[in-house]
Amino acid sequence: MSIWSLKRGLSLRVSLLLYLVLPLIIxxxxxxxxxxxxxxxxxxxxxxxxxxxxxxxxxxxxxxxxxxxxxxxxxxxxxxxxxxxxxxxxxxxxxxxxxxxxxxxxxxxxxxxxxxxxxxxxxxxxxxxxxxxxxxxxxxxxxxxxxxxxxxxxxxxxxxxxxxxxxxxVRKQALVLLSLLALLLVGIVIYAHHRVIGRNLAALVGCMARIEKGDRSHRAVACGPREMRHLAVGMNAMLDSIARSENELEQRRRNQIELEQRLLQSQKMAAIGQLAAGVAHELGTPLSVVSGKAQRMLRKPDLPAPIAEVFGQIRDAVQRMEHIVRQLLDFGRSNPLRLRTAALDALAESAAAQVREEATAKEVTLRLEGPQPAPRTEIDTVRMEQVLMNLLLNAIQATDPGGRVDLRWFADDQTLGFEVADDGPGVPEELHNRLFEPFFTTKPVGEGTGLGLAVAQAAARDHGGRLSIGRSESGGALFTLILEKSGENK
The missing domain is CATH 3.30.450.20 (PAS domain)
Structure with missing residues (x-):
C-alpha cells in the first residue's frame, strides 16, 4: 500500500475534531x-x-x-x-x-x-x-x-x-457564547495540531514519500516535540538498518556471484590447463627432435646457403613453438608454491634483466623505482619473476620506439605489490574483463598466444592476491599486482 492511498482515511486533524472537539462541544x-x-x-x-x-x-x-x-x-x-x-x-x-x-x-x-x-x-x-x-x-x-x-x-x-x-x-447570548467557545476550541485545536503535530508529521510524510520514490539516502529531520523527534530518530534508525541490511545482502550477492564466477573460471582454467598440458606434452618430444635435427644440419660446413637458410627458419619456428609449449605447460601446471623470503626490488631487477635485450632492441627505456629499503615477503620467486617478465614484455611490445616502461614496487600497512606502466595506446575499457581469459589477445595473429596474462593472473591468485588493469598517467596501460603481506613484513 502506498502512502498516497492512505489519504482516503481520516486525517489526524479531522480525527481530533471528531473524537476530541466534538465530544467536548456536546x-x-x-x-x-x-x-x-x-x-x-x-x-x-x-x-x-x-x-x-x-x-x-x-x-x-x-x-x-x-x-x-x-x-x-x-x-x-x-x-x-x-x-x-x-x-x-x-x-x-x-x-x-x-x-x-x-x-x-x-x-x-x-x-x-x-x-x-x-x-x-x-x-x-x-x-x-x-x-x-x-x-x-x-x-x-x-x-x-x-x-x-x-x-x-x-x-x-x-x-x-x-x-x-x-x-x-439570555438564550441568544448563551447560544452565541457557546458558538464562540466551540469555534475558539476548534481554532485552538487546529492551530495546536498544525504547530505541534501537523507540520512535523507532514515533514515525516514528505520524507517517506521521497524514500518511496527511490531517494534511499534521504533522512527525516528530528524537530518538534519530543515524541515527534523520537519518531524521526526511530525512522532514521530503521532506514539505516534497512540500508545496512540491503548493503549486506548486496555484498553477499556480489560475493556469491564472484565465487561462482571464480569457481566457473577455476573449472574452466583447470579443464584448459589439462588440455594445454596434454597438448604441450605431446608436442614437446616431436619439437625437440625437429630442433635437434635442424641444429645438426646447420653445423655441417658444406651445407649450401639456401638450405642453411631454410633450416634456420625451421629452427626459429621450432623455438617459437617451444616457447608456446612452455607457456602451455606453465598455464596447465598445478604445482604448489615454493615460498621463500625475497625483496621486491630483487624480483623487479631479475625480471627486468630478462627483458632488457628486447627493450634495448626497441629503444624503450626501462625504469625501476620503489621505496628503499625494499619490502620483503614470502613468495614463489620463480613464478613471480615470470609474472613480472610477462607484464614487462607486454608493455615493451605495446610501447612505441623511444617510449618508456616503468616497473615500481610499493607497500602499505596490509599489502604490497608491483605496478607496470607504459606510454602506449592502452587497452579499451570494454576489453578489461576479457584480458585475463586464456587464449584472448589483442595482438595480431602470430604475435601472441593469449596465455601470458592468464598465467600471471593464476600466479597472483595462488599467492592470495589479484592482478588488475587500469590507465597510466601517460594514457597507456597500467597493470597492478597486489599481494598480502607475509613473513617478516606482516
Whole structure:
C-alpha cells in the first residue's frame, strides 16, 4: 500500500475534531443547556421577587389609605408603583373581592369569589394568568388594618412577555457564547495540531514519500516535540538498518556471484590447463627432435646457403613453438608454491634483466623505482619473476620506439605489490574483463598466444592476491599486482 492511498482515511486533524472537539462541544452544549435552564429559573424568580418587593413597598400606604378611607391616597400609591419598577397593572380589592381601585391597561380574568377567598386566607400567591389573550404574572398580597383584620387584597401584574423576552435574550447570548467557545476550541485545536503535530508529521510524510520514490539516502529531520523527534530518530534508525541490511545482502550477492564466477573460471582454467598440458606434452618430444635435427644440419660446413637458410627458419619456428609449449605447460601446471623470503626490488631487477635485450632492441627505456629499503615477503620467486617478465614484455611490445616502461614496487600497512606502466595506446575499457581469459589477445595473429596474462593472473591468485588493469598517467596501460603481506613484513 502506498502512502498516497492512505489519504482516503481520516486525517489526524479531522480525527481530533471528531473524537476530541466534538465530544467536548456536546458536553459543553449539555452543560450549557442545563445551566441556561437553571439561569432561566433564577431570572424568573428574580423578576418575581421584584414584583414582591414593589408589593411590599406599597402595601403599607394602601392599608393606611383603606383604613382611613382616603381614595386619593389609593390613587397616588397605585401611581407610585409604576414609578418604582416595570409593573403591568395594580389592582386593589375589598374583603369581598370587589375592585375598589385599579391602574393598568388590562384586567386579569379573576373571579370575585376567588379574590374573596384569597383575601380571607391572607396568603401571598403568585402565578400566571390570561388577560384578554396576553399572559401576565399576578402577585396577590392581603391587606389588613391596624388591628390585623383583612380589609382587602392587592394584586400586582407584570407581562409574561417581559419574562420571556429577557429569557430569550439570555438564550441568544448563551447560544452565541457557546458558538464562540466551540469555534475558539476548534481554532485552538487546529492551530495546536498544525504547530505541534501537523507540520512535523507532514515533514515525516514528505520524507517517506521521497524514500518511496527511490531517494534511499534521504533522512527525516528530528524537530518538534519530543515524541515527534523520537519518531524521526526511530525512522532514521530503521532506514539505516534497512540500508545496512540491503548493503549486506548486496555484498553477499556480489560475493556469491564472484565465487561462482571464480569457481566457473577455476573449472574452466583447470579443464584448459589439462588440455594445454596434454597438448604441450605431446608436442614437446616431436619439437625437440625437429630442433635437434635442424641444429645438426646447420653445423655441417658444406651445407649450401639456401638450405642453411631454410633450416634456420625451421629452427626459429621450432623455438617459437617451444616457447608456446612452455607457456602451455606453465598455464596447465598445478604445482604448489615454493615460498621463500625475497625483496621486491630483487624480483623487479631479475625480471627486468630478462627483458632488457628486447627493450634495448626497441629503444624503450626501462625504469625501476620503489621505496628503499625494499619490502620483503614470502613468495614463489620463480613464478613471480615470470609474472613480472610477462607484464614487462607486454608493455615493451605495446610501447612505441623511444617510449618508456616503468616497473615500481610499493607497500602499505596490509599489502604490497608491483605496478607496470607504459606510454602506449592502452587497452579499451570494454576489453578489461576479457584480458585475463586464456587464449584472448589483442595482438595480431602470430604475435601472441593469449596465455601470458592468464598465467600471471593464476600466479597472483595462488599467492592470495589479484592482478588488475587500469590507465597510466601517460594514457597507456597500467597493470597492478597486489599481494598480502607475509613473513617478516606482516
Amino acid at each position: 458536553v459543553l452544549a449539555v452543560t450549557g443547556y442545563y445551566s441556561l435552564e437553571r439561569l432561566e429559573q433564577q431570572v424568573e424568580k428574580r423578576m418575581q421577587e421584584d414584583i414582591e418587593l414593589i408589593a411590599r413597598a406599597i402595601r403599607g400606604p394602601l392599608e393606611h389609605s383603606l383604613e382611613h378611607g382616603r381614595e386619593g391616597g389609593l390613587a397616588q400609591t397605585l401611581a407610585s408603583a409604576f414609578r418604582i419598577g416595570r409593573v403591568y397593572g395594580v389592582y386593589v380589592y375589598d374583603a369581598g373581592g370587589r375592585k375598589i381601585a385599579s391602574s393598568g391597561p388590562r384586567e386579569p380574568e379573576v373571579h370575585s369569589v376567588e379574590l374573596a377567598e384569597l383575601a380571607a386566607k391572607g396568603d401571598r400567591v403568585g402565578g400566571y394568568q390570561d388577560a384578554r389573550g396576553a399572559q401576565i404574572y399576578s402577585y396577590f398580597v392581603p391587606l389588613s388594618d391596624s388591628v390585623g383584620r383583612n380589609t382587602g387584597l392587592l394584586q400586582l401584574t407584570r407581562e409574561g412577555r417581559d419574562f420571556q423576552n429577557y429569557i430569550e435574550r
